[in-house]
Amino acid sequence: MKKRILEHFKNRKDKEETIPKNNSGIISHSVFNKFFLEVASITIFTLRFFKEAIKPPYEINELMKQSFLIGFKSLSLVAVTSFILGLVLTVQSRPTLAKFGAESMLPVMVAVSIIREIGPVIIALIFAGKVGSGIGAELASMNVTEQIDAMQVSHTNPFNYLVVTRVISATFMLPLLVIFGDTIGLLGSYVAVNIKGNVSFSLFFSQIFQSLEFMDVFPAILKTFFFGFAIGLIGCYNGYYANKGTEGVVGKAANSAVVYASLMVFVIDMMAVQILTLFQN
Amino acid sequence: MTNIKTSIKTEKSSNPNGEIVVEMEHLKKSFENNNVLLDINLVLNKKENLVILGKSGTGKSVLIKCIVGLVEHDEGKLKLFGQSISELKEKELTNLRRKIGFLFQSGALYDSMTVRENLEFPLKRQLISISKKEINTLVEEALENVGLSDTIELSPSELSGGMRKRLGLARTLILKPEIMLYDEPTTGLDPITSKEISKLIIEVQEKYNTSSIIITHDIECAKLTANRMIVIKDGICAAEGLYKDLESSSDKWVKSFFE
Numbered sequence: 100m101k102k103r104i105l106e107h108f109k110n111r112k113d114k115e116e117t118i119p120k121n122n123s124g125i126i127s128h129s130v131f132n133k134f135f136l137e138v139a140s141i142t143i144f145t146l147r148f149f150k151e152a153i154k155p156p157y158e159i160n161e162l163m164k165q166s167f168l169i170g171f172k173s174l175s176l177v178a179v180t181s182f183i184l185g186l187v188l189t190v191q192s193r194p195t196l197a198k199f200g201a202e203s204m205l206p207v208m209v210a211v212s213i214i215r216e217i218g219p220v221i222i223a224l225i226f227a228g229k230v231g232s233g234i235g236a237e238l239a240s241m242n243v244t245e246q247i248d249a250m251q252v253s254h255t256n257p258f259n260y261l262v263v264t265r266v267i268s269a270t271f272m273l274p275l276l277v278i279f280g281d282t283i284g285l286l287g288s289y290v291a292v293n294i295k296g297n298v299s300f301s302l303f304f305s306q307i308f309q310s311l312e313f314m315d316v317f318p319a320i321l322k323t324f325f326f327g328f329a330i331g332l333i334g335c336y337n338g339y340y341a342n343k344g345t346e347g348v349v350g351k352a353a354n355s356a357v358v359y360a361s362l363m364v365f366v367i368d369m370m371a372v373q374i375l376t377l378f379q380n
Numbered sequence: 381m382t383n384i385k386t387s388i389k390t391e392k393s394s395n396p397n398g399e400i401v402v403e404m405e406h407l408k409k410s411f412e413n414n415n416v417l418l419d420i421n422l423v424l425n426k427k428e429n430l431v432i433l434g435k436s437g438t439g440k441s442v443l444i445k446c447i448v449g450l451v452e453h454d455e456g457k458l459k460l461f462g463q464s465i466s467e468l469k470e471k472e473l474t475n476l477r478r479k480i481g482f483l484f485q486s487g488a489l490y491d492s493m494t495v496r497e498n499l500e501f502p503l504k505r506q507l508i509s510i511s512k513k514e515i516n517t518l519v520e521e522a523l524e525n526v527g528l529s530d531t532i533e534l535s536p537s538e539l540s541g542g543m544r545k546r547l548g549l550a551r552t553l554i555l556k557p558e559i560m561l562y563d564e565p566t567t568g569l570d571p572i573t574s575k576e577i578s579k580l581i582i583e584v585q586e587k588y589n590t591s592s593i594i595i596t597h598d599i600e601c602a603k604l605t606a607n608r609m610i611v612i613k614d615g616i617c618a619a620e621g622l623y624k625d626l627e628s629s630s631d632k633w634v635k636s637f638f639e
């Protein structure tokens with residue numbers, strides 16, 4: 100062994116020169132392969148989720164605990180960002196509407212933007228950043244420190260205990276957080292409206308509720324279930340299958356969880372809008 | 381380095397009347413191109429402490445992970461309590477696993493739980509009908525065994541390396557398993573604590589009739605606990621025997637472990 104190490108040092112210079120300079124062909128080929136392998140493996144992961152989710156035992160205690168950690172602990176972050184979002188959006192929209200003499204439409208316009216699009220997407224992105232990365236890092240670190248193996252020998256199905264509970268929690272907590280965040284966002288908007296005007300609280304909200312339709316609210320909330328599901332699943336996938344041997348796995352898992360979950364939020368959003376227009380025609 | 385090519389067939393005769401609890405024949409395991417275990421033959425008798433020696437990276441941890449099914453072996457026979465595990469259904473295997481305790485090399489403590497919850501976890505998972513009071517007694521007893529009574533409300537991250545190791549040991553012993561697999565139980569401990577752990581291993585063996593496989597680099601621990609020893613090299617069992625046989629082995633490489 101010592102000899103080999105010494106030889107390695109001796110050969111250090113020659114080795115560098117032998118690496119082919121133009122290897123872009125190889126890289127693109129392997130990236131292509133890797134992409135499809137990844138898609139296949141996340142599909143299998145998703146199928147496994149459904150298979151294990153319907154099968155007992157049901158980890159009710161852990162589900163409750165995760166729902167608390169995932170939902171309740173995100174409340175303050177969602178509240179602050181939503182409030183600012185509503186406030187800023189209102190302040191920014193006012194000049195344009197004023198130009199057309201439609202300043203009285205301000206509450207309705209802001210409400211529709213927040214409820215239909217901005218609220219769900221922004222809150223989902225924040226959720227991906229906080230919860231998606233948290234799940235990714237947690238499971239990755241459990242994976243490298245053999246905690247997942249330890250559960251398996253403790254008569255526990257780790258997939259059921261860790262993945263199923265987290266994905267279900269994320270799926271049901273995000274919609275609740277979005278409803279909560281939308282409400283706070285509207286409060287922010289109310290405050291902003293009253294910086295320059297004078298609209299009573301009840302007038303502000305009755306104006307909004309009169310013009311909001313079922314089809315403004317329902318699809319917007321419905322899609323957040325899919326956002327939550329995707330964020331939970333991608334977070335778990337990156338953590339659960341984190342590669343044990345490599346360096347910085349935990350950071351990498353957290354990072355890819357956020358990146359891919361955020362990307363998925365936009366992809367789902369785009370699909371949702373397509374489906375919605377199909378229905379409306 | 382001398383080469384010992386032939387794999388030694390383990391003696392079943394060392395315990396003629398006793399049962400065999402673990403039996404491996406021609407066990408093989410590789411990870412992609414990395415052939416870790418080539419031909420492992422091994423027998424663990426009831427109420428026996430079997431110590432496994434071998435250089436870092438020879439696959440000792442992989443070997444005992446095969447026993448609990450955390451790693452699936454590629455070829456060969458692996459019998460637990462006389463049942464071949466590749467023929468068992470998932471459910472039967474889980475039931476067999478209840479009888480096995482596994483001390484992970486890294487401790488594998490649950491970071492998100494306190495010391496108490498770490499110990500409660502296997503209890504609640506496996507003994508569904510156990511009462512709160514019984515759990516408390518068992519937890520306290522287990523902590524006392526490893527000298528960690530006053531850490532019960534701490535989280536594992538607040539413990540030192542050696543304390544984590546001992547907590548891992550307590551968590552494994554709490555269910556009083558029939559087979560114990562210790563992966564380096566004394567690594568990272570001071571000589572005094574090491575000796576206490578070795579004594580604890582013997583005590584467990586005598587009190588609960590436990591059969592154990594002990595992987596260790598700690599020759600003192602091996603000397604104290606071993607009824608029989610096996611040395612693994614290049615994926616095969618290179619030598620087998622009593623402590624005193626191997627210590628005075630004519631093979632230089634085997635002997636070098638004891639220096």
Ligand SMILES: Nc1ncnc2c1ncn2[C@@H]1O[C@H](COP(=O)(O)OP(=O)(O)OP(=O)(O)O)[C@@H](O)[C@H]1O
Nearest residue numbers: 411414416434435436437438439440441442443485
């Ligand atoms: N899950 C795995 N995937 C791929 N290779 C693995 C895996 N687990 C172990 N190996 C490889 O198997 C070999 C043996 O590993 P193992 O952990 O069993 O060594 P060990 O004998 O326990 O060493 P140590 O004394 O350092 O703990 C190593 O080369 C390791 O890279």
Ligand SMILES: [Mg+2]
Nearest residue numbers: 440441485563
């Ligand atoms: Mg090891």
